[in-house]
Amino acid sequence: MHEVLQKFFSPHSFRVALPDVWMGFQLNLKLMVVAEILVLVLALAIAVVRGLPGRGSAPFRALAIVYTDVFRGTPLILVAFLVGFGLPGLNIHLISTQSNFVYGVIALTLVYTAYVTEVYRAGIESVHPSQRMAARSLGLSHWQSMRYVVIPQAVRRVIPPLLNDFVGLQKDTALVTVIGVAEAAQQAQQFSQNNYNFTSYIVAAVFFILLTIPLARFTDHLILMRERRESAHAT
Amino acid sequence: MTFVSLRNVSKSFAENRVLHDVDLTVDEHNVVCLIGASGSGKSTLLRCLNLLERVDEGEIVIDGQTITNGSVDVNALRRKIGIVFQAYNLFPHMSVLDNVMLAPTKVNGVSRSEARSRARELLGRIGLADKADEFPDRLSGGQQQRVAIVRALAMEPKLMLLDEITSALDPQLVSEVLALVRELAETGMTMILATHEMSFAREVADKVCFLDAGVICEEGVPEQIFTAPQQARTREFLARVIEAGRL
Numbered sequence: 359m360h361e362v363l364q365k366f367f368s369p370h371s372f373r374v375a376l377p378d379v380w381m382g383f384q385l386n387l388k389l390m391v392v393a394e395i396l397v398l399v400l401a402l403a404i405a406v407v408r409g410l411p412g413r414g415s416a417p418f419r420a421l422a423i424v425y426t427d428v429f430r431g432t433p434l435i436l437v438a439f440l441v442g443f444g445l446p447g448l449n450i451h452l453i454s455t456q457s458n459f460v461y462g463v464i465a466l467t468l469v470y471t472a473y474v475t476e477v478y479r480a481g482i483e484s485v486h487p488s489q490r491m492a493a494r495s496l497g498l499s500h501w502q503s504m505r506y507v508v509i510p511q512a513v514r515r516v517i518p519p520l521l522n523d524f525v526g527l528q529k530d531t532a533l534v535t536v537i538g539v540a541e542a543a544q545q546a547q548q549f550s551q552n553n554y555n556f557t558s559y560i561v562a563a564v565f566f567i568l569l570t571i572p573l574a575r576f577t578d579h580l581i582l583m584r585e586r587r588e589s590a591h592a593t
Numbered sequence: 594m595t596f597v598s599l600r601n602v603s604k605s606f607a608e609n610r611v612l613h614d615v616d617l618t619v620d621e622h623n624v625v626c627l628i629g630a631s632g633s634g635k636s637t638l639l640r641c642l643n644l645l646e647r648v649d650e651g652e653i654v655i656d657g658q659t660i661t662n663g664s665v666d667v668n669a670l671r672r673k674i675g676i677v678f679q680a681y682n683l684f685p686h687m688s689v690l691d692n693v694m695l696a697p698t699k700v701n702g703v704s705r706s707e708a709r710s711r712a713r714e715l716l717g718r719i720g721l722a723d724k725a726d727e728f729p730d731r732l733s734g735g736q737q738q739r740v741a742i743v744r745a746l747a748m749e750p751k752l753m754l755l756d757e758i759t760s761a762l763d764p765q766l767v768s769e770v771l772a773l774v775r776e777l778a779e780t781g782m783t784m785i786l787a788t789h790e791m792s793f794a795r796e797v798a799d800k801v802c803f804l805d806a807g808v809i810c811e812e813g814v815p816e817q818i819f820t821a822p823q824q825a826r827t828r829e830f831l832a833r834v835i836e837a838g839r840l
Contacts, residue, residue: 491678492683492684493684495645495671495674496671497671497672498668498700510686
């Protein structure tokens with residue numbers, strides 16, 4: 359028992375590991391913020407492309423479907439390898455000379471955009487067709503109807519599942535350690551190897567947990583607010 | 594002067610023929626009421642007029658423009674045709690005022706301040722000025738439907754299509770909506786209504802068309818349709834309506 363406490367929960371190691379892991383965790387925060395912003399924008403664009411009407415846009419719709427299928431199906435760790443080791447190996451100007459941080463952002467964005475596209479799409483489809491019809495019959499174009507009527511309603515509805523995906527993204531920033539980004543998990547691993555003590559992993563875990571709890575509570579709060587609003591509608 | 598004319602218009606959904614060889618003319622400043630059982634094709638006819646549905650055969654001319662030949666600018670056409678639906682279809686994420694301002698600002702390019710004062714004026718006219726900043730779900734059904742009418746009017750349409758706009762309302766809310774439609778008729782708005790309100794049709798219509806199974810079975814001035822219908826099917830339909838206490 360004492361052994362377990364000493365190896366995993368040593369207060370001394372906790373204090374010693376804390377600065378390094380915190381330094382690494384700041385990188386996780388950066389990865390997360392940059393990737394989340396990119397994901398929010400790109401996923402919405404792809405969801406809109408998937409909903410384009412008409413035969414002329416069929417190739418674009420098909421591309422969007424292929425993209426989401428491929429990147430939802432591929433494990434993030436494989437995408438990270440492909441991007442982080444593959445792109446530098448190509449020896450192409452700009453594409454092959456980025457930092458590991460950039461490759462990490464690219465891998466996270468590629469995978470999570472595919473997830474979030476589906477979330478947006480569900481939201482867009484949940485807006486009743488009569489809303490689009492009302493907008494179109496006022497003379498708004500397809501794009502204007504999406505921009506002013508459908509997307510604002512869709513986004514409001516999908517905020518809780520969206521935040522849920524972001525909890526996943528926050529945790530998965532630790533996976534890009536495999537391409538050599540010196541983030542929290544890697545700092546923790548280094549400390550652990552040098553000191554033969556696993557407390558540093560607990561330190562990293564605590565950081566991640568502290569980050570996700572507020573987001574999870576906020577999501578719960580949003581869901582509760584919506585349920586209240588909807589039950590008020592029903593009466 | 595003829596404002597709307599339909600010639601030999603047919604429309605099917607899969608195997609189901611909803612409109613069959615419909616001929617109809619509507620003169621400018623006239624009110625035409627379409628009556629008939631649910632599923633007789635009234636709504637589909639209205640929706641063909643602003644190209645929410647495309648006709649399979651036949652020709653529709655509105656304001657001198659043939660709209661059924663494929664090359665028509667759909668958005669431009671819809672700018673001059675207002676349509677109001679049974680389910681109001683207000684935009685729930687926007688205030689009443691924004692609902693009314695959206696199309697004038699985004700489609701017609703009217704400045705926000707001008708659109709706002711015009712929207713407030715229209716809402717004032719229907720007694721809902723104090724609701725301008727509310728969201729639609731705070732309004733009664735009758736109020737929502739009147740806002741929907743005003744939202745269409747804000748585009749200054751030349752033709753209004755009203756698709757059973759009182760069918761979803763509680764009985765005590767119907768009259769406030771009909772009063773607004775009556776007012777609109779008095780201003781000379783050209784209107785086509787699909788309706789189950791027979792006494793209202795009799796009062797405001799210049800012409801009443803009875804649809805049955807996608808065919809205009811009988812048309813004429815209200816007095817003739819309601820007091821001396823020529824067709825057996827019209828008589829049957831009106832007998833059922835009277836039985837239900839709606840005339």
